[in-house]
Amino acid sequence: MVLLRMLLLLCIGSSLVEGVCSTNVNIHAELEKLRDVDKRTQKLEETLDKVLKENKALKTIVHDSRKQLKSLQTRKSLQNCDKKVAFSAGLLESGTRNIGPSNTATTLIYKKVFSNIGNAYDSNTGVFTAPIKGAYFFRFYGHCHGGTTMAVSLLKNGATQCSLHAFKPSSNSNASNGVILTLEIDDRISTQLWANTWVYDDPASYTSFSGFLIFPL
Incomplete structure (x- = not known):
């Protein structure tokens, strides 16, 4: 995620440098674009991090559920044998x-x-x-x-x-x-x-x- 953010900033920075060399460049507007991209990249990172955490939690729930199911099946089998x-x-x-x-x-x-x-x-x-x-x-x-x-x-x-x-x-x-x-x-x-x-x-x-x-x- 950090690498993605750096690449995006590098690309935009390169565009900005190229624009500075142009006589029609609007430095203030380009800086605003850069800040906007930076914010969107940060939100994207936060969203991705949240998804990864939710996915990890879901995996834990599935794992615990499988363990509980296996335990119930084992206990039921033992009960049937005991009867x-x-x-x-x-x-x-x-x-x-x-x-x-x-x-x-x-x-x-x-x-x-x-x-x-x-x-x-x-x-x-x-x-x-x-x-x-x-x-x-x-x-x-x-x-x-x-x-x-x-x-x-x-x-x-x-x-x-x-x-x-x-x-x-x-x-x-x-x-x-x-x-x-x-x-x-x-x-x-x-x-x-x-x-x-x-x-x-x-x-x-x-x-x-x-x-x-x-x-x-």
């Missing part, structure tokens, strides 16, 4: 055996994971941890042999919610129970074998634990 929560697992990964009896209650750890969408169930601890607040459905099954007592409870943060029970059946016995629970983030769900009771499982996965998110809250 997909479901798991199902059998008690034994392989083999055949009884769990229990024990003098104390025992948390059942289901090792044969059929599905674990959302990775909310931990097969190392037997605990499901709610990733989002919502309404969840849980179902658990137990199997025992004749003459043995089976009793299993479903716990929410250590508190019993519902149970299944079979008192020394004459032959093999199955029992199940289910419940819908409202969970907050990080609420913990597990099943617990009562003290002095047994539960049985084999590759058919008679004893199992499942749950899924019905809808978020």
Whole structure:
């Protein structure tokens, strides 16, 4: 912009010098023309500077808008992933055996994971941890042999919610129970074998634990 201004002044100055050599030149008029051109050049520079600043501001707005849009899309994608929560697992990964009896209650750890969408169930601890607040459905099954007592409870943060029970059946016995629970983030769900009771499982996965998110809250 400064270079443009200097070139304009140089051209006009040259014309003025040429005019001075002429007998018909009006020095006062030529000086006024020069001042007028100088003013117009200055306004042009100011306008150009304003346009450049506005263009820079516009680029910043566009950049920020793109970042916000990308952030919203990422959050929406994560929310959609978080809404997909479901798991199902059998008690034994392989083999055949009884769990229990024990003098104390025992948390059942289901090792044969059929599905674990959302990775909310931990097969190392037997605990499901709610990733989002919502309404969840849980179902658990137990199997025992004749003459043995089976009793299993479903716990929410250590508190019993519902149970299944079979008192020394004459032959093999199955029992199940289910419940819908409202969970907050990080609420913990597990099943617990009562003290002095047994539960049985084999590759058919008679004893199992499942749950899924019905809808978020």
